[in-house]
Amino acid sequence: MSTENTKKSWLRRWLIPMIIGAIFGYSAIWLLDNVVGVDIKAAMQGYSTAQLLAMLMSVLFVLIAVILLALSFSAKALSANLPDGEELDEAELKEMTPMLRLSALAMSAYAVILWLLSTISGDVNGSSHLGHLLIIAVMVAVQLGVNILLWIRHDELYKAIMRETAGISYILIEMIIILWAAASIFGFGISFNPLDVVLVMLSVYFVVGTVVSVRRGFA
Amino acid sequence: MENRLKDLRMQREWSQGELARRLGVSRQTINAVETDKYDPSLPLALHMAKLFGVPVDEIFIDYWQPEED
Incomplete structure (x- = not known):
């Protein structure tokens, strides 16, 4: 691959999506703040930096899960980076789509774990959060099972x-x-x-x- | 490590998907090997050599030489 092609590929795959993401993220925050009327600064108060980072990461994991899920339904998108105009055949799609959906499930499980851990904290009574503890235990089991399945299938x-x-x-x-x-x-x-x-x-x-x-x- | 996998594949007019299917691996693995991002395991390298009917060192080129005593 030539240096020029590598630069184009890097631009297309990373820099352009990052710029679009930054513009989209800033616009969404601006809209929430100025149009919807959500006081973001006030909403963030009372949470520690770790809690806010965990919430942010949880949202990021959900976004990744949505992207993986959307990809699993689009043969065209999955074939986008293949060389010389090659396309994925039926067998490959059949093999890839469950992997993508399983990965989306694992990301969602991590997102739930992080969201619960970050939003529920402080002076809490252990017994009142038995349900949350059980949800997290189930999510841990789900991501473990999914990761084992991915390991076996890949x-x-x-x-x-x-x-x-x-x-x-x-x-x-x-x-x-x-x-x-x-x-x-x-x-x-x-x-x-x-x-x-x-x-x-x-x-x-x-x-x-x-x-x-x-x-x-x-x- | 350089390799001639793409040349050998192109000589047979196989797509990456076709080669992947014949070797029982994913297309991503073939692409990663062809672009020098991943060195395959010894069993996979041997399977490639068998499939193309050439010795392993004709697919994977290593310039290392042992020191002379």
């Missing part, structure tokens, strides 16, 4: 990406958690709560997984 490229992602993520998460815990234990005034740990784990894994997938030509 071929060696996916497995190599998962192994690489897991290895890199582990090192990064270990470093962040140890340093964070040390700063908290040694009295540097840095809080360290379970939501922080969940957020660090999921965000590191998500970013590393995305980078590795793109680098290995999977995404």
Whole structure:
């Protein structure tokens, strides 16, 4: 592939969607604030940075799930990045669509977990949240089951990406958690709560997984 | 590591999907190998060599040379 083609491909796949996303996101916030009349600043008050980040990530996961689901219904979109005008045949579509839907399900499960963990906190009575705990337990089981299914159904490229992602993520998460815990234990005034740990784990894994997938030509 | 997988595939006028089907892997795997983003496992490399009827080192080109004693 020539350098010019690589630049075009990078522009088309990443930069243009990022700009569109930024414009869309800013417009949506502006509309909510100025037209619908939602006081976003007031709505955000009372939530910690970790809670807000977890909510944001939850919304991001829902968006990704919707995109994956939409892709699973569009053979044309799935064939868009194939070389030399090739198109996916029936067998390939039949193989790919359940994978995309399963991935969408896993992302949705993560989104529910993050949303519940971020919105329900503070002075809560454990027994009154048994239902929420059960929902999270079910979601954890769902994402575990889906990830096992994806591992079984995919071929060696996916497995190599998962192994690489897991290895890199582990090192990064270990470093962040140890340093964070040390700063908290040694009295540097840095809080360290379970939501922080969940957020660090999921965000590191998500970013590393995305980078590795793109680098290995999977995404 | 460089490879000649795309050349060999094109010689037979196969699409990536066709080669993937013959090897029992996904088209993404074939594309990743052809674009040097992923080195296949030894079993897959051997299957490729068998399928094209050439030795593995004719598909995957490695310029490494052992040091002379």
